Amino acid sequence: MQSPLFHHGEQQSQERYAIQNPQLLRVALAGNDDVLARKGAMVAFQGMVDFDGEYQTGRQRRAEGNTGEGLSLMRCSGQGTVYLANLAQYVHLVDVDHEGITVDSSYVLALDSALHTEVIAVDSQYGISGSGKYQLNITGQGKVALMTSGRPLMMRVTPESYVNVDADAIVAWSTPLRVQMQAQTHSSSALRRRGNTGEGWELSFLGQGFALVQPSEVMPPQNAQLGEGLRGQFGNNGQNQNNAWS
Structure with a gap:
């Protein structure tokens, strides 16, 4: 059998995480390095790999129930290769350091279990x-x-140049940044989309770091609910931070 499809074969890599293609993540498991992945994100695997639902503490369950923000994860363990994807979205790898990263959980595909x-x-x-x-x-x-x-779009934030981002387009930012949630109007209409501009809330970032923005305000859909199936894959369009929820 012959087909141009055979040009899309597996990408060989010595790295634990590798981008198979812009919308597919390849993760290599060596037996002692579990990976946590979004539930339902596995599209293929090779080798002896086990998938188990990740335990949530009572505090995590309460936080997710009260805020709509949280991660429903599965633990991938064993020896082999796992391929992860979600709704053909673009995949990007980020090294988390001591400063930390703040994200909308709807856009998390996988992470190291030690985080x-x-x-x-x-x-x-x-x-x-x-x-x-x-x-x-x-x-x-x-x-x-x-x-x-x-x-x-990766936007740099500096003390001389702060950044404003639509709250429906923000994906992640450097945790040390100072964040304010605001609207362009001071009237009571701030609670709803404004007039004919179609714009709503925005986040203003100040300090030193970055803000990651996607060219879409549609996915995940507004007011989506956490759950199984498509709703669980799309996630919840909750966002925002600076104070630990308790």
């Missing part, structure tokens, strides 16, 4: 009840695989 996650809140500078959003803070030393709908 620590915690739900934190970003409060609106206007103090409007219910307008605060939640994000996931990832700390420790290791790698995390993020997803974006389309090719992303």
Whole structure:
């Protein structure tokens, strides 16, 4: 059998994490280095690999139930190769250092099991009840695989140049950045999409670091619910941070 499809064969790599193609992640397991992946994200595997639902502490379950932010993960262990993907979104690898990274959990595909996650809140500078959003803070030393709908934009934030990002387009940012949630209007209409601009809340980043933006405000869909199937794959469009949820 012959076909151009055979040009899309496996990419050989000595790295534990490797981008098989822009929308597919290859993870090599050596028997003592478990990887946590988004539930349902496995599309293929080779070797002796086990998949188990990852245990959530009571605090993690309460945080997810109250904020909609959290990770439903499976533990990949054993020896072999696992291929991970989600809705053909673009995959990007990030090295997490001591500063940490703050992400919308909807865009996390996989991470090292040694990394620590915690739900934190970003409060609106206007103090409007219910307008605060939640994000996931990832700390420790290791790698995390993020997803974006389309090719992303990495924006540098410096003390001389702060950055504003639509709250529906932000994917991740450097944890040390100062974050404010705001709208372009000071009127009561700030609670809903404004007039004919179609714009809503935005996040303002100050300090030294980066903000990762995707060219889409559609995926995950607004007001999606956590759950199984498509809803679980799309995730929840909750965001935001700076204070640990408890």
